[in-house]
Amino acid sequence: MTKLLGPAFAALALATPALAAEVTTGRLANGMEVVVIEDRRAPVVVHMVWYRTGSADEPPRVSGVAHLLEHLLFKATDDMEAGELSRVVAENGGTDNAFTSYDYTAYFQRVAADRLPLMMTMEADRMNDLALTPEDVETERQVVLEERASRTDSEPGALAREQMRAALFLNSRYGMPVIGWREEIEALSMPDVLAFYETFYSPNNATLVVAGDVDPEEVMRLAEETYGAIPAEPGLPERVRPQEPPQIAERRVLFDDPRVSQPYVLRSYVVPERDRGDQGAAAALAVLGEVLGGSSFTSVLARDLTFEADVALFTGAGYDGTSVDDATFSLSVVPRPGVTLAEAEAALDASLDRFLRDGVDPGQLDRIKAQLRASEVYALDSVEGLANRYGAALSVGLEVADVEAWPGLLQAVTAEDLLEAARRLDRDASVTMWVAASREGLQ
Amino acid sequence: MTKLLGPAFAALALATPALAAEVTTGRLANGMEVVVIEDRRAPVVVHMVWYRTGSADEPPRVSGVAHLLEHLLFKATDDMEAGELSRVVAENGGTDNAFTSYDYTAYFQRVAADRLPLMMTMEADRMNDLALTPEDVETERQVVLEERASRTDSEPGALAREQMRAALFLNSRYGMPVIGWREEIEALSMPDVLAFYETFYSPNNATLVVAGDVDPEEVMRLAEETYGAIPAEPGLPERVRPQEPPQIAERRVLFDDPRVSQPYVLRSYVVPERDRGDQGAAAALAVLGEVLGGSSFTSVLARDLTFEADVALFTGAGYDGTSVDDATFSLSVVPRPGVTLAEAEAALDASLDRFLRDGVDPGQLDRIKAQLRASEVYALDSVEGLANRYGAALSVGLEVADVEAWPGLLQAVTAEDLLEAARRLDRDASVTMWVAASREGLQ
Numbered sequence: 001m002t003k004l005l006g007p008a009f010a011a012l013a014l015a016t017p018a019l020a021a022e023v024t025t026g027r028l029a030n031g032m033e034v035v036v037i038e039d040r041r042a043p044v045v046v047h048m049v050w051y052r053t054g055s056a057d058e059p060p061r062v063s064g065v066a067h068l069l070e071h072l073l074f075k076a077t078d079d080m081e082a083g084e085l086s087r088v089v090a091e092n093g094g095t096d097n098a099f100t101s102y103d104y105t106a107y108f109q110r111v112a113a114d115r116l117p118l119m120m121t122m123e124a125d126r127m128n129d130l131a132l133t134p135e136d137v138e139t140e141r142q143v144v145l146e147e148r149a150s151r152t153d154s155e156p157g158a159l160a161r162e163q164m165r166a167a168l169f170l171n172s173r174y175g176m177p178v179i180g181w182r183e184e185i186e187a188l189s190m191p192d193v194l195a196f197y198e199t200f201y202s203p204n205n206a207t208l209v210v211a212g213d214v215d216p217e218e219v220m221r222l223a224e225e226t227y228g229a230i231p232a233e234p235g236l237p238e239r240v241r242p243q244e245p246p247q248i249a250e251r252r253v254l255f256d257d258p259r260v261s262q263p264y265v266l267r268s269y270v271v272p273e274r275d276r277g278d279q280g281a282a283a284a285l286a287v288l289g290e291v292l293g294g295s296s297f298t299s300v301l302a303r304d305l306t307f308e309a310d311v312a313l314f315t316g317a318g319y320d321g322t323s324v325d326d327a328t329f330s331l332s333v334v335p336r337p338g339v340t341l342a343e344a345e346a347a348l349d350a351s352l353d354r355f356l357r358d359g360v361d362p363g364q365l366d367r368i369k370a371q372l373r374a375s376e377v378y379a380l381d382s383v384e385g386l387a388n389r390y391g392a393a394l395s396v397g398l399e400v401a402d403v404e405a406w407p408g409l410l411q412a413v414t415a416e417d418l419l420e421a422a423r424r425l426d427r428d429a430s431v432t433m434w435v436a437a438s439r440e441g442l443q
Numbered sequence: 444m445t446k447l448l449g450p451a452f453a454a455l456a457l458a459t460p461a462l463a464a465e466v467t468t469g470r471l472a473n474g475m476e477v478v479v480i481e482d483r484r485a486p487v488v489v490h491m492v493w494y495r496t497g498s499a500d501e502p503p504r505v506s507g508v509a510h511l512l513e514h515l516l517f518k519a520t521d522d523m524e525a526g527e528l529s530r531v532v533a534e535n536g537g538t539d540n541a542f543t544s545y546d547y548t549a550y551f552q553r554v555a556a557d558r559l560p561l562m563m564t565m566e567a568d569r570m571n572d573l574a575l576t577p578e579d580v581e582t583e584r585q586v587v588l589e590e591r592a593s594r595t596d597s598e599p600g601a602l603a604r605e606q607m608r609a610a611l612f613l614n615s616r617y618g619m620p621v622i623g624w625r626e627e628i629e630a631l632s633m634p635d636v637l638a639f640y641e642t643f644y645s646p647n648n649a650t651l652v653v654a655g656d657v658d659p660e661e662v663m664r665l666a667e668e669t670y671g672a673i674p675a676e677p678g679l680p681e682r683v684r685p686q687e688p689p690q691i692a693e694r695r696v697l698f699d700d701p702r703v704s705q706p707y708v709l710r711s712y713v714v715p716e717r718d719r720g721d722q723g724a725a726a727a728l729a730v731l732g733e734v735l736g737g738s739s740f741t742s743v744l745a746r747d748l749t750f751e752a753d754v755a756l757f758t759g760a761g762y763d764g765t766s767v768d769d770a771t772f773s774l775s776v777v778p779r780p781g782v783t784l785a786e787a788e789a790a791l792d793a794s795l796d797r798f799l800r801d802g803v804d805p806g807q808l809d810r811i812k813a814q815l816r817a818s819e820v821y822a823l824d825s826v827e828g829l830a831n832r833y834g835a836a837l838s839v840g841l842e843v844a845d846v847e848a849w850p851g852l853l854q855a856v857t858a859e860d861l862l863e864a865a866r867r868l869d870r871d872a873s874v875t876m877w878v879a880a881s882r883e884g885l886q
Contacts, residue, residue, distance in 0.1 A: 060503060060616070060685045163613070163692040170609035171624060173503070181614060181688035242503045245624035249606040249876075252695035433692075 021386055024216035025400050028224055030232040031204030035390045035400065036219045037211035039383050045212035046384050047119040048108040049127065050391040052207070053200035055180075056102040056173040056241060056324070062192045064144065064180015067100040069193050069201075071140040073107065074098075078129040082136070085122045092118070102174055103324045104395035110384065113213040117222055124226040127201050137190045145186065148179050156257035160435050161266075164253050168268055168431045171242045172325055202233030207394045211387040239397075244270060244326055247429035254442050255435045262313075263436040264334040265345045270429040271319070273327040274406075276398055282321035283409035284421035285329055290368045291360050291418060292352075293317025293331060298364055301333070304351035311339050311347040324396045329425060340443045341434045356422055360415045369411055376407050464829055467659035468843050471667055473675040474647030478833045478843065479662045480654035482826045488655035489827050490562040491551040492570070493834040495650070496643035498623075499545040499616040499684060499767070505635045507587065507623015510543040512636050512644075514583040516550065517541075521572040525579070528565045535561070545617055546767045547838035553827065556656040560665055567669040570644050580633045588629065591622050599700035603878050604709075607696050611711055611874045614685045615768055645676030650837045654830040682840075687713060687769055690872035697885050698878045705756075706879040707777045708788045713872040714762070716770040717849075719841055725764035726852035727864035728772055733811045734803050734861060735795075736760025736774060741807055744776070747794035754782050754790040767839045772868060783886045784877045799865055803858050812854055819850045 022038040055066045076082045089096040094111030109119045152158045162177045169175030179185070208227060210219045247270055274282040293301045293316045301315035314334040321327040331352075335344035379385050393403045436442050465481040498509045519525045532539040537554030552562045595601045605620045612618030622628070651670060653662045690713055717725040736744045736759045744758035757777040764770040774795075778787035822828050836846045879885050 061683065063614075159691060163690075166613035166688075167610050167692075167694050170606070171506075171619070171627075176614070183686060183688060184614075240504065243626060245609075245626060247606075248602060248700075249610075249696045249698040251610050252697070253692045254695070255692040257691075 021211075021380060021383075022216075023390070023400060023404075026220055028203060028228045030228060030230060032223070032227050033207040033394060034220060034223055035207060035209045035394065036214060036216040037209070037383065037386050037390065038214060038216060039211060039386075040213050042383075043113050043213045044110060044383070045113040045116050045119075045210060045214055046108060046110050046387045047116060047123065048106055048209040048211075048387055048391050049123050050104050050106045050207040050209060050395045051200055052104060052205050052239065052395045053196075054101050054103045054105055055176060055178040057200065057239070058173065058176070058196070061184060062180075062188060062196075063176045064178075064185040065188055065192050065196050066105055067179055068137075068140060068144050068185070068188055069196055070098050070100045070105050070107075071144060072132055072136055072193060072197075073126050073130065075133075075136045075140075076131050077125045078131050079125050080122065085126065088118065088122065100178055101392075102178060104392065106391055106395075108384075108387070116210065116214060116219070117226075120222050120226040124230060127203065127206070127227070128230045130197060130201075132190065132193065132197075134190045137188070137193055141185060141188055144179065145182070148182055148185065152177070152179060153182070156255075156259045157435070159257065160253075160255040160433060163255060164266065164268065164431050164433045167251050167253055168270060168328070169326075170245055170247065172244050173241060174323075174325065199233065199235065199237070202236060203227050203230050204232040205236050207391060209387045209391045209394075211383045239324065241325060247426070250427045251431040253431055253433040254439075255433055256437065256439050256442055257435075258437050260435055260437040260441075262334060263341055263434070263441050264332060265341050265348065265432065265434055266330065266332045267348070267430055267432040268328045268330045269425045269427075270326050271329045271425070272321070273323045273325065273396075274321040274393075274398060274402065276402055279321075279402060279406060279409050280417075281421065281424075282319075282327070283406070284413050284417040285319045285321060285327075287365075287368065287372075287410055287413040288418050288421045289317045289319040289329065290372070291364065292355065292422075294368065294371075298367065300355050300360075301331070301348070301351055304354060305333060305344075305347050309347060311335060311344060315348075322392050322396055322398070341436065341441070342443055345432065345434075352422065352425075356419065360418050362415065365415060365418075369413075372407070372410050464654075464823060464826075465659075466833070466843060466847075469659075469663055471646060471671045473671060473673060475666070475670050476650040476837060477663060477666055478650060478652045478837065479657060479659040480652070480826065480829050480833065481657060481659060482654060482829075483656050485826075486556050486656045487553060487826070488556040488559050488562075488653060488657055489551060489553050489830045490559060490566065491549055491652040491654075491830055491834050492566050493547050493549045493650040493652060493838045494643055495547060495648050495682065495838045496639075497544050497546045497548055498619060498621040500643065500682070501616065501619075501639070504627060505623075505631060505639075506619045507621075507628040508631055508635050508639050509548055510622055511580075511583060511587050511628070511631055512639055513541050513543045513548050513550075514587060515575055515579055515636060515640075516569050516573065518576075518579045518583070519574050520568045521574050522568050523565065528569065531561065531565065543621055544835075545621060547835065549834055549838075551827075551830070559653065559657060559662070560669075563665050563669040567673060570646065570649070570670070571673045573640060573644075575633065575636065575640075577633045580631070580636055584628060584631055587622065588625070591625055591628065595620070595622060596625070599698075599702045600878070602700065603696075603698040603876060606698060607709065607711065607874050607876045610694050610696055611713065611771070612769075613688055613690065615687050616684060617766075617768065642676065642678065642680070645679060646670050646673050647675040648679050650834060652830045652834045652837075654826045682767065684768060690869070693870045694874040696874055696876040697882075698876060699880065699882050699885055700878075701880050703878055703880040703884075705777060706784055706877070706884050707775060708784050708791065708875065708877055709773065709775045710788075710791070710873055710875040711771045711773045712868045712870075713769045714772045714868070715764070716766045716768065716839075717764040717836075717841060717845065719845055722764075722845060722849060722852050723860075724864065724867075725762075725770070726849070727856050727860040728762045728764060728770075730808075730811065730815075730853055730856040731861050731864045732760045732762040732772065733815070734807065735798065735865075737811065737814075741810070743798050743803075744774070744791070744794055747797060748776060748787075748790050752790060754778060754787060758791075765835050765839055765841070784879065784884070785886055788875065788877075795865070795868075799862065803861050805858065808858060808861075815850070815853050 305312035748755035
């Protein structure tokens, strides 16, 4: 990504043809990154601000503060009443929302293209001028606790994954839940929230992504008028987080909860993430996920555990490498009734062994690459999906060039690359979890 | 403990008859706690300063900084050359050392009683006037890396326990090794060390323990002259650390390393620690450790796994509840040759089940209590041991009254208390580790 620190028009950088959409990048004088994805097919615009801060940037003892702050961004500012932003968006026929992840927090609106200036004015307002009260914090903390109750505490699968991640990461804060541990959410205070807001909600820690029926030069001009008026945060800390020590012992988690309706085996390995200019290993892992357990009925695990043997109702594999630090590669097996978890896991391991011996069928690899190409073409039809892709990538330290290189890297993965990626799935850097309704089911 | 904030002589508090030694407590005007254990049997003194700061007080990313700083306390101050303190102690016929744990860092000398003023002068000097250089940090970091290489990286048992603790604690920094993760030790910098020193090495964060042939009033007078001249640290943070979320899934760790000479099973549960004025549950756990796996050949595990069955070469159990946050209760079994780890663990669980059904034999409980009384009497003969006991307890938030109540609480534990403590050992709050020389041995 071109980094220019001059005034807005000078910051307007080269237009790079990404996928099929036109992507233009720039940077405001205060350091805010700008990505414009020009797509004139409909008179709408998606407007997003991505902060390069998520739950993994939280200090100790305040898990959940990033997500609580996301809720509080909908409260009053010096210029807006509580709820006003969402009300105005709705009155203008748009939708808005926000989300928090380990590595970023993002706010977005989708509206008619001519409402973009209004969106930018309101979003810039809450970047700098949130007017929180202790009552706001108290109220939203209760909302978040309800959210945790319904999405995590009432969902044995979510509870199980939470315990599993905590056992998977030995040092990284990726082991903490994004929503926060209940006891820590309950203790979150106004000063905790303000410290987080004042440090991280700054233009030099944010990426503006505007996608749709817009003119890039006009977007840059509007961005300088709105976000450009906010001073950079001089005390923004370098983004250096606890790293994993060598993982040298396989871990297992045995989770039983009477609410579990269907037992299953889930294994996660710690694996490399996508790195700027160095995405080859990640691309191989992404394709390996498709080959082993993708949606295709001809995936390796489905073939071995469902069609050739009568072991599994469902098998899955997946990798998401868009992260700042180490990523995870996961495998799952839901056994058929009468098959124990031990038998299901043994069948999973036998399938992995067979893959390491026989490799990938060339025809299958071709089919999967064709599917990946098709999904790329399909992705171009979603201006919101494209905006998400750039926003997430830039929030974890990737550049536009990495986003644009990714589809080609997936196509370039060879059968040998897949074997090498599979060989590197290290049991000593993994957790295998068994989930069942009772201790007796954990067999 | 009596807390008086007046001048030194006013701070001299009630003399409480602890065990058999005379224990006097007080507090300097700057907040430093003082414990004097008068024991006139030999003309020696043990002089200790305990900082209420250990590895669990470290911020993220700098694991090992508490321990590295302990090493650096032996470097130059404004008044002493590097190594001078230890050299002076040796020239006066004494010994000195230091140690770092999760909850405290302590420095001590044992010398002829008339050398106490010199010890206090030197120890007070390095509390406030350490004159570190970047070269000191670099040199000692290399020393610590060597220490880690020899004590941890070369010791499969130490590596295994390190991985196990990281899986046992989901949020608490008790999951991090005291010596630090190698990659984080390598990155420790002069500013990391100084920030830790300047915040935590302060009289209002320390306990002075003086034990031996001393007069309490004279110790208080000397303490005001030396330590009393150091200002309190106004920015000392409240000691509130990440707490464990509910632990709701049993974990297992499978550790293989070709250097393991003897396979074994080790299980640790997260259990309550000793709390000020509330040590009953901890006392029951301490006695339970003795009953299940103490040194007695008639412990429950030894009876079941070694004498009645031919399963184990060794069994053990243990609890150390002297900690700020949650403590651990551990069980171990070393199987006889030819017995698998699975068989050893099954025998361990069967023995626990039998204990929960049958409880403790009254004769055995009497014998164990008699042993505990004997070990108390024996402990009185070690002035250093007594000093450690008070120093550690006061460093984790206990008071002198708690230390003095502890032996009586152990004697008061009933057979029913033991059953209740055993029932509360929650597999969902535990890690069971198998250690062997190879994956094949992990069966």
